[in-house]
Amino acid sequence: MTPSRRRDNLRMTGKLVVIAAGMFAFGYALVPIYRAICEATGINILALGERQLPGKSRVDPVNTQVDTTRTITVEFDTNVRGPWHFKPAVRSIEVHPGQLATVMYEFQNVQNRTMAAQAIPSYAPRQAANHFNKLECFCFNQYTLAPGERKEWPVAFVIDPKLPKDVKTITLSYTFFEVGAPTPPAPTASLIRTGEAS
Incomplete structure (x- = not known):
C-alpha cells in the first residue's frame, strides 16, 4: 500500500470516528433538548405534569370520574353446576360509581x-x-383444575357513573360449570337473590 493511500485511509477513518462521536453526542443530548422544547411550548402534557410550580407540593392526580356523592352496594352470589367449591372472599362491598374495585x-x-x-x-x-365494566375477570377464560386443586382469581370492575340514580344495589352472580357438560342457563333474578355458595 502506498503512503498516499495509507494517508487517505487514516483521514477517512478519522472522519468516520468524528461522525460517530457527533451522532452519539447528538443522541445523548436529544432527551434534555426535547424536554426543554416541550416545556417551553407546552406541547407535551406529560412534561407539564412533571413540572412543579413554586410553592406547590407534588400530589398524585385525583380520579375525577369517581362520583363520591353516591354509594352502590355490590353483592356477590355464586352457583355451581357440578362438584366444585366456589365462593367470593366477601359477600358484598360498597363502591362509588367510577371507583375501581377488586374482589x-x-x-x-x-x-x-x-x-x-x-x-x-x-x-x-x-x-x-350495561354499566358494570369488568377489567379483569376469571369468566373471560376456561380453567383446568387438577383433583383437589384450589385457586383464587380476581374480578376487577368499575361501575359506570351513568348508572341510573335509582339503582342502589347490584347483585353480580356467577354460575360455575364443567366445560363439556350442558351449558346451564343464566340464573333468573329470583335465583340471584336467594342463591348461596356451596
Whole structure:
C-alpha cells in the first residue's frame, strides 16, 4: 500500500470516528433538548405534569370520574353446576360509581379427576349489566383444575357513573360449570337473590 493511500485511509477513518462521536453526542443530548422544547411550548402534557410550580407540593392526580356523592352496594352470589367449591372472599362491598374495585373468588375441584370449567356472569337488576365494566375477570377464560386443586382469581370492575340514580344495589352472580357438560342457563333474578355458595 502506498503512503498516499495509507494517508487517505487514516483521514477517512478519522472522519468516520468524528461522525460517530457527533451522532452519539447528538443522541445523548436529544432527551434534555426535547424536554426543554416541550416545556417551553407546552406541547407535551406529560412534561407539564412533571413540572412543579413554586410553592406547590407534588400530589398524585385525583380520579375525577369517581362520583363520591353516591354509594352502590355490590353483592356477590355464586352457583355451581357440578362438584366444585366456589365462593367470593366477601359477600358484598360498597363502591362509588367510577371507583375501581377488586374482589377475589375461591375455587376448588373436589373431584378425584381433572376438570375444566368456566363461569357465566349475570346481573340484577338487569339494567346494571350495561354499566358494570369488568377489567379483569376469571369468566373471560376456561380453567383446568387438577383433583383437589384450589385457586383464587380476581374480578376487577368499575361501575359506570351513568348508572341510573335509582339503582342502589347490584347483585353480580356467577354460575360455575364443567366445560363439556350442558351449558346451564343464566340464573333468573329470583335465583340471584336467594342463591348461596356451596
